[in-house]
Amino acid sequence: MTTTAVTPDVAHNARPYLYGGEEAAVASALSAGQYNHGALTDEFEQRVAGLLGVPDVVAVASGTAAIHIGLLAAGVGPWHEVLVPSFTFCATVQAILATGAQPRFVEVNPGTGCVEPAGILAALTPRTRAVLPVLYGGRAVDLTPARPALDEEGVTVVEDAAQAFGSWQGDRRVGATGVVTCFSFGPIKNLTCGLGGAIVPRTPLEADTCRRLRGLGIVESAAHRAEATTYTVDGFGMRVQMSPLNAAIGLVQLQHFAEAETRRRELWRAYAAALDGANGVALVDADVPHTVPALCAIRVLNNRRDRIFRKLRQDRVGVGVHYPPNHLQPAFAAWHRPLPVTERLGQEIMTLPFHQHLTPADAEYVAGMIRQALAGANR
Ligand SMILES: Cc1ncc(COP(=O)(O)O)c(C=O)c1O
Structure with a gap:
């Protein structure tokens, strides 16, 4: 029998961890007066991209928003099916429904909690437009053996890497393996922004689509808009940017x-x-x-x-x-x-x-x- 004294901390299944410095960073962002999208959001995107070793990252308000936007940017919509493990947080499934597509639930390996290439290939139907593996507990899901068949069918891999910020797949960080990757920076994640999320797009065009989807469909950047007399809305979009208040927290967390x-x-x-x-x-x-x-x-x-x-x-x-x-x-x-x-x-x-x-x-x-x-x- 163990005699180690219980610390109150073991009563929590999960708890945010602050390194110190986050409160001052938020106070400074509050005084700066930009609460919607701002320079700190851009800086957070660049620093996350640097850590992952990718050209670009699009920050959003939550991991759920990241998955929703990642799927939309991959062309998922009504009449499509998305293969997804049933063994995940309900947010993964709600993000699929938000696109108008339908989830098709697949089994996982009980030893890892993750989907496997064979199970994905067996579940494909003519309506499958995307596969949404969930990186359970942070573990990378390598679908490389299924990729040729998925590519042939025009099926995109969009990863729910909400729990996997910083993990590796082989010698590349999750996010740098060539699929659409979606992270969460929620309260108890490996890195927290308070609330937040990010998409790693595959191309500059996809990055642009993600930015319009997170910002009310507006084409011009916030900085450009400040100098102009009008702006252009060229499609559907939501208001799910990452606030500089949240980016400020994430920037401190990244240092640690x-x-x-x-x-x-x-x-x-x-x-x-x-x-x-x-x-x-x-x-x-x-x-x-x-x-x-x-x-x-x-x-x-x-x-x-x-x-x-x-x-x-x-x-x-x-x-x-x-x-x-x-x-x-x-x-x-x-x-x-x-x-x-x-x-x-x-x-x-x-x-x-x-x-x-x-x-x-x-x-x-x-x-x-x-x-x-x-x-x-x-x-
Ligand atoms: C597997 C998984 N998917 C999606 C999400 C949604 O992320 P968020 O809470 O940032 O919207 C979470 C986290 O809560 C998660 O653990």
Whole structure:
């Protein structure tokens, strides 16, 4: 039995982490008086592009908006189908519905929580216009083996990399692999802007389309508009820019991103070591040498997840469930199809407290509490 004292931080499944400097940066952005789109937003885009090693990035108000715009820019609309795992946050599916397209749910590998090339190819229909893999927990999804067939069918890969900022696919960062990539900079993500998101477009034309879609369909840049007597609206657009107030937070966080990479990997590895050999649970593999983990998930086997979950919550250990499958949600019932692997995963999955306030000692404490709860469930 572990004797490590509980820190209040293990009661949180996730929590924003500030490095210091964010409050001053927001105060300065407030005084500067540009709250819609401004120079700080442009600077944030450039710095994110620099970190990823890509020519351009388009910042938006949220990860959901990023996926919505990424899909629209890829030409997705009514009458199209988008292949998507059911095992994801509901935002992924809502972004598809926002385009007027329909989700077609696909299975994931229960060992990773991610879709696989073979499952994608098997689910293609003549109406498939895009594939939306979800980089669960930050793990890259490499669809290279399916790419020739997808290209031939005119199917675009738009990644939901909401949880994967900073992760690698081979020797390239996620976002630099040639597909449309969508990030979230929400409160508990690897890098937070408070709220925010970004799209990595494939071409300058696609970048332009994304910028118009985020800014009410207006063609001219904000800077250009300030000097002109009119402006041009040439298509549909939303008001989902990233405010300079949020960009200010992100710019400070970017300066410390190396710390996020180290601390998050360290915490994930501490959980893996502390749970090694525990009977009745299996770690969902995050491919941690390549991943900046956004969460640490385990499967609780033998129909004991709910009991273990309740016991841990009683003991003030902040476990969570990410995610209940979407094809079982009332809102998405029209697109239900049997997905036995995902359904089982939905009953087994449990995420552990995971954020940068925690230390490896906290992970050992949580692992000890899990072992105790498992032993109790055996009696
Ligand atoms: C997998 C996944 N997709 C999409 C989103 C949506 O991002 P946001 O909350 O920034 O809109 C999130 C985060 O909440 C997420 O975890």
